[in-house]
Amino acid sequence: MTRSSQTCRGRVTWRRNYSFYRDEVKSLRAVVNPDISKIRNIGIMAHIDAGKTTTTERMLYFSGYTRALGDVDDGDTVTDYMAQERERGITIQSAAVTFDWKDHRINLIDTPGHVDFTLEVERALRVLDGAVAVFDASAGVEAQTMTVWRQAEKHKIPCVCFLNKMDKPAASLRYSIDSIKTKLKANPILLQIPIGSGKSFTGLVDLITRQKMTWQGSSLTYDGPAFETSGLQPSDDPDVLQAVSEARATLIEQVADLDDDFAELLLGEYSENFDAVPAGKLQEALRKVTLARKGVPVLCGSSLKNKGVQPLLDAITAYLPAPNERNHDLVRWYKDDLCALAFKVVHDKQRGPLVFVRIYSGSMKAQSAVYNINRNGTERMSRLLLPFADQHIEIPSLSAGNIALTVGLKQTVTGDTIVSSKASAAAAVRRAQNEAESKSSSQRESSSLALAGVEVPEPVFFCSIEPPTLAKQADLEHALNCLQREDPSLKVRTDLDSGQTILCGMGELHIEIIHDRIKREFNIETHLGPLQVAYRETILQSAAATDTLDRTLGDKRHVVTVELAVHALMESSTSCDVTFEEEVKTQLSAGVREAVENGVESAYLQGPVLGFPVEGVKTVIQHVSLEPGTSAAMVSACVSRCMLKALKLAGGQVLEPVMALEVTVGEEYLSPVLADLAQRRGTVCDIQINFSMICMIISDTLDRTLGDKRHVVTVELAVHALMESSTSCDVTFEEEVKTQLSAGVREAVENGVESAYLQGNRNGCLKAFMPESFITSISSWYSIAVYKSGDGTVE
Secondary structure, eight states: OOGGGOOOOOOOOOOOOOOOOOSOOOOGGGOOOOOGGGEEEEEEEESTTSSHHHHHHHHHHHTTOOSSOOOTTTTOOSSOOSHHHHHHTSOOSOEEEEEEETTEEEEEEEOOOSGGGHHHHHHHHHHOSEEEEEEETTTBSOHHHHHHHHHHHHTTOOEEEEEEOTTSTTOOHHHHHHHHHHHHOOOEEEOEEEESOGGGOOEEEETTTTEEEEOOSOTTTOOOSOOEEEEOOTTSOHHHHHHHHHHHHHHHHHHHHHOHHHHHHHHHTTSSOGGGSOHHHHHHHHHHHHHTTSOEEEEEOBTTTTBSHHHHHHHHHHHSOOGGGSOOTGGGGGTTSOEEEEEEEEEETTTEEEEEEEEEESEEETTEEEEETTTTEEEEEOEEEEEETTEEEEOSEEETTOEEEEESOSSOOTTOEEESOHHHHHHHHHHHHHHHTTOHHHHHHHTOOOOOOOOOOOOOEEEEEEOSSGGGHHHHHHHHHHHHHHOTTOEEEEOTTTOOEEEEESSHHHHHHHHHHHHHHHOOOOEEOOOEEOOEEEESSOEEEEEEEEEEETTEEEEEEEEEEEEEOOTTOOOEEEEEOHHHHHHSOHHHHHHHHHHHHHHHTSOSSSSOOBOSEEEEEEEEEEOTTOOHHHHHHHHHHHHHHHHHHTOEEEEEEEEEEEEEEEGGGHHHHHHHHHHTTOEEEEEEEETTEEEEEEEEEGGGSTTOOSSEEEEEEEEEEEOOOOOOEEEEEOHHHHHHSOHHHHHHHHHHHHHHHHHTTSOTTSOOOOSSOEEEEEOGGGTOOOOBOTTSOBO
């Protein structure tokens, strides 16, 4: 082949390149250490793919702490450092970073958006003072947005909203604002309006200062650290001037309705022209409204295109609270002594367990001993680190209001309260008791001045897990113990019947990630059984039972007689309760009452139908009699046995989790998706049309949603509902098939189906059962073929 006839073929791989590398990057050792009033502890929370990690990446870059912009699709962001996160392009673990912005120190936690990792959001919000809720401006409020918003409301955290992705063609400021009002029941206060929309989105107008901010150039060549700021001019676009005038008037009216002092200022000094109110006065009133959680400031931008992030950082420092502006009742008793809460544990191969702590009072120093109130023990902290995702800087000490990473606390777990010493804890208790005097509620608080821990949700999926060989069993147990300490939402138990190890998690993805981490981090190839749904049980009516236990152990005779009644609570109740009749309560000692309660709680853990936990039941203890010398364990055993008898008499019923699904599809795919949902017996509650996309709100049982990865689906546990009561199974043949098969072949097919019914799709550790009436129809379409040999016998 001649040179002239040769051709060169190649494949060009395009990769985002936002900017040249910086010559200088700020060091974490140089981060400002200001007064507590200039510290902000914030979290980034949102639905999946709203842009949380991208926004965090831009904050770090614009504040000068990263050399170049990372990208989620390229797997090179700071906060998504796990291999699983970079492979999947999602956030799995919350990551803490520290940086400064305009003389303020910001401790930021980037949280996951997937419902499977909702505990990461829960424990982050437990220790934060403020939050930034990120929204996809083309979708508004989505399913997981509502979940994280409820978590922020529970912890009474002031929020700022950021409408991201304003550069998308379907982005709608009005739709997003309306969805915040209707779905979150919040009071959004718009602070900015966009200049342009979709691809023509070039900047913002600040309604408080009337300043126009514009970013020039493409994000492929321009990384957006600088932008042009100018006042609005009469020569500007008339439509923009009109929109700004109306939006600012609405802003002033909203703030005046929510803050009486600001309303008095308007009616007094600026009654002739409300628009003349100074920006500083308006900003001060807006801060008060935000801290009181009467309204939420709303900003907009496009993090991927590097627009609007700097004003968002300004809003964080201006409107979200400092640590000393948050009310923590128990902390005041410690005064200047150390009081901190451990909210996260991670394992490092070199350093061992690393414990994240939020310091509420006092200061924390390296090489010091601390007292764990929950564990009632003293531990020595060898090193103190400043977190920056997976890179940590060692520091000698850290003051109140900050988030630190400690090395050496081997017994501390999530939710533990750490103080300087046992003496300081006792001193705090004395201060509380002296001030409390005779108030019963305060007396209860002062008996143990431990901070409220982290609320861990109950798992909804479980499966068996087995090591490759028995020699690896001990290694697997060690791995599971480490992962459980890191992730309290992961539960591990042993099935009493089969002895199998059962892994309980928050979802399919959660268990999949755990399985992958065991393989990568602990080098164990484990086998997972089929994924199962965590059912619950309840009762439909009231019943009473009596039981007597008479046992002789050694030379002691134990005799207990128990009478009790169980009642079904309200349909929406998910709790269980136990009460004593007044006469019984006065007769029993505190130790016996505790033994009775333990027996009832033990019975609640294993229902009478399939052994799942019981909910929605109230137990009334009517009579307890025991002979002297009877042990508390025998009392508990008798109560548990009596409870099981009463629950069976009350008509035990299995409850299955019903999920609230939000499915977003294009209009052209609506029919096949509806058909698929109909096959899974889902109920369509609402259909919302947003531009070219259709969003369906659906309720369906959890077991019918397993493994469905074909649509954009977000799932949230709504309620446990009664399972259909039929337990029969049947098998039928289509008429054409029935006539073709001989009696012997039909009998063989029926035997095969019956055999499958007996085994079910359950692990060996579970009792086989049919959750509803199940009819198998045999058809040629189901790939059932009968092969005959030459002599006519069935093969």
